[in-house]
Every structure is written in structure tokens, then in C-alpha cells.
Amino acid sequence: MKRIRTVLLPPALAIVFAALLCAVALVISGDSPLTALGAMITQVGEGTTAVDIINSGAIYYVAALAVAIGFQMKLFNIGIEGQFRLAACVAAIVGGALVLPPVIHTIVIILVAAAVGALWAGIAALLKAYRGVSEVISTIMLNFIATGLIAFLIRRDTFGLLQGNNISTAPIPESGRFPGISLGSSGTIFGMVFVAALLGVGYWYMLGRTRFGFELRASGESPTAATAGGVDARRMVIIALLLSGAVAGLVGIPELVGRDFAYTLTSPQGYGFTGIAVALLGRNHPVGIALGALLWAFLDKSALALDNVGVPREIVLIMQGSVVLSVVVAYEIVRRYELAAEQRRVSAQLRAVPVPEQQEVRS
């Protein structure tokens, strides 16, 4: 019970605080916060919004999982953005070029994406493990280089084709597509949503029940204790970043094999940073991240509704940004409170048991 409170309280506090902040900003700019909120909520029931929230939520979820794997070990894989886009691009190219039976084709596309993501993250992993380069900076640099690489790959004289006014990769044939669940006029849920859920389960299981997960968390909490306990730090860094990159590679797949079937220069981007925000919001916890992802998707889809009532849609961005910052502050506050409370609880419980007086003091 206490653990649930520790986990849920900070995000709740943060969301309330951020909402208040945005309400203030709206009032200052002359809009009504209540109208805005009303528009955002009613929108969920209309059109394809609900399904869109689920679809986007799943994408954010995968991105956040990728980030969280690194976060467990205090590794900051800011390169999700570059990893997922490059993976999607290469997977689209490969998918468009191959001819394979239906299910296998899709699986190959997914595997290629994971492999490319892992490879791109692997560069940062090797630099960190063997040269001590901060993964924060190296992954950010790799993001930029990925942009250049993608632009190069999509060029007409490399792998791109002209489709109407747009340059794109060769379309993926039917055999490579991932069917979704159609809800009629409410939209189609991506098939990959279920894969995302499975990934979440896998993450939870890995973290809590396997040796790798244990070593991962131990390395994040106390690298020195982990080393003394037999954890190979270098190996952990590499595997953690590779795994993170592989999951990151899957971020672009739902839209690729569920809706777009090709990669263009206007294909979605920005999910990398969303992943970071959602992972922070959910504090690396599989369920917390899921809730955070849904919340984020909800906020994203509100942009249109806000347009309709004349509220600048960018207020959503401020809400998102301030939620991230307030949640980490809130976590710290709650953590301090809980630690002090636990220490008091333990000493009270021990005092209740009659024992010869222990004089244990840090001298």
C-alpha cells in the first residue's frame, strides 16, 4: 500500500501542479481554463480520438520503455529519436525491397528495425564502455547524424522514389503489413499495440525476475556495490544500451506497418523526447509508464480540440514540459519524506522490543 502511494503520489502532485500552471497561463492570455479542459475531455468521445489515443499511447509506451531500460542504470539514452527514425527508415527500405510470405515478412521488418536501433545505440555503447564518452552527448550527436543519414538514404538516387509530391521509400506490400482491429468509424487500433503491451510485460518480468534485471538496477543504484557483487560494469553498459536501442527501433514500427507502409521525410518524429518525458513521469515502472503514455497521448490529441475553442494549442507543450520537471521534483520531496518516515518507523519498532541498549552512532 505504501509503495503504491510512493509511486502514484508524485505524478499526481505533478499533474495537478502543472495543470494549475497552465490554467494561470491561460487566464493571463485571456482564455478560460475550464473551457479548454471541457473541450479536451469531450473530444475523447468524438470521432477517432479514443483510438488515436490508444495508438499513440502505445508508441509512446515503447519509447518510454526504451528510455527506462537505460534509466535503470543511470544511463541516459537521449538517442531514442535518432535510433527509432533510422530504424524505421531502414526497415521500410528493406520491407519494400523484399518479397516474402505474409507473417514472415512482417517479422523480418520488425527484427530489422530492432537490429538497426541496437546498432545505432551500440555506437554510443562502445564509446561509453571503452572510451568513457558520456552517452548523453554521444547519443545526441548520433541523433543529428541519423537525420543526415536518413536524408541521404531517402534521396532519389539512393533508395527513394517519387510518390506524388513526396519522396518516400518503396511501399511495403500487403505481406509485410500488420493488420489492426477495426472499430468502424471509431478508427483502427494498430496490431502493434498488443506487441507494445507484451513488451511491457517482458520489461516488468526482466526487471524483477531475472539476473540481468537485478544487475541492471544494482548498477544504477550503487556501481561500486554492484562491482563487488560480481557485476561486470562494462558488459552491463553495452547490453543495456543495445537493448534500449533495440526497443527504440520498434517505436516507429506501429505506424510503419499499420498505417503508412513507407518512410518519408515527413514521417513522424519527436517520439524520442516524448519517451524520455513519459519514462520520467512513470518513474521507470511498467504500469506507471503506461498511464503516463496515455496521459501524454490525451494531451497531444487535445491540440485540435483547443484549436476549435480558440486556445493556442501550444499550451499543451507547456503542460507537458512542466509536468516533467515537477514530477522529478515531486519524487525527490516524497522520497525524502518516506525515507525519514521509514527510519523513524524502524527505530520505533526496534525500541518496542526489549533489548539491551544498543549504542549505534556514526562517530
Place this chain on the structure above:
Amino acid sequence: MPESEFAVELAGITKRFPGVVANDDIALRVRRGQVHAICGENGAGKSTLMKILYGIQQPDEGTISVDGAVVGFRSPSDAIKAGIGMVHQHFMLADNLTVAENILLGAEALHGIGGGARKRIAELAHVVGLETDPGVLVESLGVADRQRVEIVKVLYRGARTIILDEPTSVLVPQEVDELFDTVRGMRAEGFTFLFISHKLDEVRAIADQITVIRRGTSVGTADPRTVTTRQLAEMMVGSELPSPQTRESTVTDREVLRVEGLELAGDGGGRPLLAGVDLVVHAGEVLGIAGVEGNGQTELVEAIMGIRRAGGTVVVGGRDVSRASTLARREAGIGYIPEDRTRYGLLATQPLWANRMLGYQSRPPVARGGFLGLLDRGAARRDTERIIAEFDVRTPGPDVAAAALSGGNQQKLVVGRELSGDPVLLIASHPTRGVDVGAQAGIWDVLARARARGLAVLLISADLDELIGLSDSIKVMFRGRLVADADPSTVTPEQLGSAMTGAAMTGAAMTGAAGTGTATTDAGATGRHRRAHPGQGAR
């Protein structure tokens, strides 16, 4: 205004922390121009008291008077203004700043930061015997010089009353003598010293008066000229002084650990950290390693555990593990009690059952095995409960976070965990450091019983009584090599302490490190070093 004869007076000082009363109605009167020692066991409350005197903590009750006037210190700046300076046990120096920068940090207003400051620093350095160039980075200084820098720091700020917190714990005996000479010289010029220590022989050598603190309260004063070490010790502990005793020898012929030619280069091409170490530990034997900290003991342990890659060979239970990872070495049967449990032994925010898994995540009962490396949490929890019961770990249960336990209980958990894999070799590095007296006795008992069951133990300790009491044989480590052997049944702490400086090995109980050819002449050593003669220890 008449100057009080007392430089410092503490009356009724009480300080409480969650779960414990650190200081309880303590009284202390220090005459001006006196070296006043404060003695007490680990955890008795000495350091808390000094933190209060220096303004780092505020007392819950009681008064502090300096030169007869009652004062309240809200921060160290107030204490410094009142003329009190503190030389901490763990030096507060910034390695990347120069000696001069460290000295004048925070006191730039006194003499500026240019020529005037340098002049003053030079004067004070002369007083304490610091001879290095003030423009040198602190990181290149040795321990004794760093301590001198700390003393200059307090003098620079005009301290007349100086608190020395366990100053000799890191010094070799020759450096201790130099320190005492400095202190005596300064005392003659009117400085007052508070000397915190639990090394009773030293205290009797330097102090003019002794106050004993036990379990947070002052139990009385003593005159060093008339009181004996034994009496002091009993005042400190309140009863018969506990000491580890191992009676009959359980040493067998079976080699468990064999280390040959262990070498580790120093950072940046300096003196090697390990310069060819050979040793053998048999089943049922406790081999103690004596030495002042910083002479390679930590590196030796890390090299055997595989945390550092060293040249040479390490064989455990007949298996050559010289190239193996730390985990593989643990799996070969090594248990490891690290010298700093918070940094190397425990995951503070994790529950006890998770800490049980640390180091054992690849073996039953914690590991279920298989390709995925599944863990058996239920088994880990059950085994944690066993450890709690068997090793008397005071905790409400196995789900409590490790940080919530007291130091002694944390250490008991670590000891229990490291013995749980049924190891053949136990490396115990300062196993009772920072542990209260009761837990200490418990840990000694556990080690003695494990030894009787055939465990081989490599014991590193700065506590000479612990070493002599527990070990079957002792080796002395100095500057990265083993330089002397000692027989615990006959050697005295003084002889051992002397050998720890690399001085001549004389006396029936000591023998030079014969047979390995380790030349104990060391060009950079203290100079009065003589070659050990094998056979000199023959009785």
C-alpha cells in the same frame, strides 16, 4: 576582563537522533594551554560532541562556554570566530586545488589571496613542519603532509583551541612522533588541544588530562600520569574488555588460497601499489594482514576479488582464477566482507532480501538458473530470514530497506550473506569497523566458529587487538609488499606497530619475510631501514 582558566567548557550537552541518544548530559572542562584527550569506543559519541563544539550540529540541551562566556554556534564560522579550529578525521581537502587554495578557502578576507596570504602561510607552515610548496596540488601530498595542511588551515584562521579528531589513525609511528612534537611545541606557545582518540597508549603519552565518554555520556576524568591503560579501557567499556580469543589451532595442510607474484602498477607511473605479493592461506587458518592504511591492503583485496586486474596468479581451492571475473571468483567459493559496507556491500534503498541476492545472483538458492537467468525471490527471502535469525540481525523483517538498519546490524547481515554460499575462503576487510561493541563480539564469534569448521580467512584490520586475537599468523604489509611475519601468540601491538612502518624487525615474535627475497630496503623509505635477517626470529 579576567580570562577564564578554561578555554572550553561544555555542560549538560545532550543530542538526540532518530532512534538513538548520541550525547547524554556530557560535561567537559578544558584548561587553557592543555592537551585534553577525549577517549571512548567507536560509537560512544565523541565525534558528535566535537561536531557540536565546532558548530556543525546544535545541541538539544546544554551550554558551551568559550573563555568563560556562553556561546551559541550556528555554524562552523561562529566556532572559527571564537577561536576554535577542527582537524577532521577524514580530511576536508580538495585534491584539485593547491595547498594554498585549500588553506585560504573561506578566509580570503584575512590576508587576501596574494602575497600577504602566501607570507602568512609560509610562517604557519614552518610552525607545523610543512615543507612542500604551497602552489602544489593537494592530490600529490602524502597523508602526514595533508594533516599538516589541515592544521595550518585552522591556524590561519586564528584558532587558539584546536580539536584533533583521531589524528593518528592514518599515521605510521614515526609520523605520530612528529605530530606529538609539533603539538608539544604549540602547547608551549599557549595553544589548547582537544585530542580525540581511542588509542590509549598514545593518549597517555601526549595528554595532560583525559575525559572518558561511554555510551554518550561522560563517565569521568583521569590523570594520564597515574592511570593505567587497562583502567582507562575499563572506564571506556564499563566492564571486562572484550577481546577475540581463538584457542586451539585448527590450521590444516590444505591450501585454499595461493597468491603468487601479485603486481599492480601505480597510477601515473608512480610507486607500484602491489610489488610482488605472495601468500598462502590454509583451510581452518586465519591469516591477518597488518599495516597502516594506504600500503596496499585495499588493492590486495581488490586484486584477489578481481575488481582490479593485477599481474601474477591467484589460485582458490585449486582453481586458477587469475583471469576470471569477480563473479566467477565468487562462484569458486570466495566470500567478501568489504571494508566499506555502504559503498561496496549493500544497496541502501533495496530490501534486505534483495541485498541477499547481491553477489549470489548466479547461484542457488537465489538463482533458478536457465537461459533467462531467473531469480527465486521466495528462496532469497527465506534465506534472508535464516540469516536474520542466525546472525541476530535486529530488524523488523526482511522487507526493510538496508539503509534503515544500524551499522552493526548491516554488517551482521553482510557477514551472514557472505558465509551463506558455503565459501572456502572468506576475505574480511575491517569486518568490525564502525560497529558497536556488541555486534563486534558477535562477528568475532562467527568468524571463530567458521574457522573451526575449516574456513580459510584472510583478515585485514587496523585494529591490532582484533588481528592478534583472531589470527593464526600475521603478515605485515608495507608499501605494496609483505615485509614481515609475526606470531600472534607472542607479538605485542607495539612490535607490530613498529613493523608496520617498515622499521627493523627485531624481537622474538617477528621474522623478516624470508625466502621470497623481498628486499626490504626501499630507496624512498624512512631511511632507518635495515635488511631483515631470516632466522632472527628463531626461538
Place this chain on the structure above:
Amino acid sequence: MTATAARPTVSPPASRRRVPGWARTMLVVAAGLVILSVTATLTGQLQLTSRGTTQAAVLLLLPILFAGLGGLWAERAGVVNIGLEGMMILGTWGAAWAGYQWGPWAAVLGGLIFGALGGLLHAVATVTFTVNHIVSGVAITLLGLGVTKYLSTLLFLPVSQNPRQSPRVEGFDTYSVQPLSDGLAAVEAEQRVLLSDVAGILGGLVSGLTPLVVLGFALVPISYLVLWRTRFGLRLRSTGENPVAAESLGVAVVTYKYIAVVASGALAGLGGAALTLNPGQLGYLEGQTGGRGYIGLAAMIFGNWRPGGLLAGSALFGYVDGVQLRAGGEAVHALLYGATILAAALAVLWVARRQWRPAVVALVAGAVVYGLYQTIDTVPREFAAYAPQLVTLLVLAVASQRLRPPAAVGEEYRKGEGD
């Protein structure tokens, strides 16, 4: 740093150089000029050492320099500031908003203030609430993006009809140091080997200057003097080396960290102002920072946390940026040739010092680069655009190991936790 784990006296590291620091720097600079000159002559890419390219390089290194200085101030006080990018973004916005209304000096002030506000936020999060520094920095970057987008829509859209762009901002007048500038131009025009190259580069450094450029370069020695030669600077650095010791000596650690981080934000904001006031591209444009906040951090690491080295790092990255912008893919291609020469020179140096492994690595790297140079005619536009980032990666990969960051950087400091 604790006494109980002290080492026996280690002799001070044998001085590997009998040459004083400043002379060594001059040697390196001279070597760099020679390599560039040789490359330019042999590949025919005279643009590499032209005045125009150098001017572009100066303008492009400026934001990196400011960001790097910002990183320096924060990290010297023990705080990692990954949010420099976000503070720079805030700075670009603030500079544009103040600039289009009140002119270039207001723009500078606006950028400074907006960046400082971002720094203040970071300080509150990391110093008061001891949030992990990197997490806070990332959050602030996100927040910076969001806030500027929002404010742009609110305040710029009505005026410029484009929510991603500010109205026209008036820039500084550029000026040149005469008669030096004209003299150097004349020498450059003569096309003499080495002499003209040097004249070209020097010419670019003394012409087309704006007050912001002068400010940026001036801040390098100023930062050095303040941080290493004043009591304020000593106290600030002590909070990054050993805050517990500093606190025990009465240094107000929290205050100094706050000052350092706010200054860090202000400097990043100035970097944003530099982007907004770039004569080639005046005004705020969404996405214009392009990761320069992070490149600034890389420059700081490259410079071993010292202002002089930071300047060198910024110069390197700015130069590559300038080349690709002004002279395009072919010139970047020519830089590959220059890199080969550099690799060869380094290999020779290491062989002379008997460090075999680095020498072999340098030779292999040089061979690879040369092979690349021969196989392609020009670096594709898409890669050339990101040449600075690539160079950043390479530099970090090579140089990361022998560094000396402030001892307590990144540590969460809680008051009163001594011992």
C-alpha cells in the same frame, strides 16, 4: 579524498613538457595553420583558409563558445547542465522578442535574461531539490521548447504571420579593425603559399565583427581571471571540488551553486542571442539551435574544463561548421585530406615518444580517412550539414580519457551531510 584511503607520497607527475603552456598552445596553433594551408594548396580548396570562411566560422563558433562557457561555470560549481540547449532556445526567443522591438542591444539583454531564468529553474531543481542533474536538464530543454513555441504563437504569429519565426530583428553593424583588415586582405589576394592562408584566417578574425563577438572572446580570459584569480572564483570552484569541505570552512555552498548555474543559463542565453543576431540569418527560427548547446558541452570536455581549451574546442567545431556552410561538400571533402595529414603528424609524434599503440591507431585511422577521401569526390550535402556533430563524436572518442573534471561534479549535494 578521505585520509583513511590515502596513498603514500606520490612524486608529482614528471613534467612531460619543458615548454610552458602558452608556448605549447602557439605551437599547436601554428601546426594547425600549416596543415590547413597545405591542405588548401594541395586540394585547390582555397576556401578553407579564406576570410569569408573564417568569418562564418567565427559567427558559428560564437554560440558554441557561449554554451561551453555556460557549461564551464556550472560544472566548476559541481552542477551538470544538460539543459544548456533549452536555455539557449529560451535565449534565442528572448533575444528576438526584445530585438525586434528595441534593437540589437536589447536583444542581447533579452537573450541573457531568458537564459538566466532557465538557469534559475535548473538551480532550484538540482540544488534545492537535489534532482538528478541530467534529468533536470532534459526536462528544462523540453520545457524550453514548449514555452518558446507557445510564446511564439502568442506573440510572433500576429506580427510575422509565421508561428515558427520572429519578425525581422535588427542586427548589429559589423565593423573591421582597420588598417589591419585591409592590409591582410591585400596579402590574401596575392595567393602566396602559407602567407596568404594565414592572412586569410587572420583577416577573418578582424573583420565583420560585432560587439557580441568581442564579448564572447573577452569572456574567455575574463572567466579564467574570475574563476582562478579571485576569492569569489576560488569559493565557486571549491563547491565543485569538495562541497563538504567548503561548507565546513564557512563557504555558502548553496549560494555559489545558484550563482554559477544562473550564470550558466545567462551565458547559454547569450549564445541564443548570438544565433538570433547572426548577420547571415537574423531573427528567431524554430529549431535554429541545432544541438549547439550540447556541442558547447563537448567543447568544454575537449577543453578539459578550462576556458582556453574550451575556446580551442569551439574554434574547431565552429570552423567545420563554417566550412560546410560556406564552401559546401567539396570543401568538407578536402578536410578529409587535412585529417589524413593530421593523423600522419600525430603518428610521427607518438612514435617519437615511443607510444606505439596510439601511433598505430593514428596510422590506421589516417589510412581509412585517406581511402575515404579517394573514393568519394565530395561529401554529400546531407552529411556535410552534420559534419560538426561528427567531428564532436570523434574528438570525444579520442580525447575523453585523459581528462580532469571537477571532482564533485554531478554529485547531489545536501547541506550538513559532512562525514
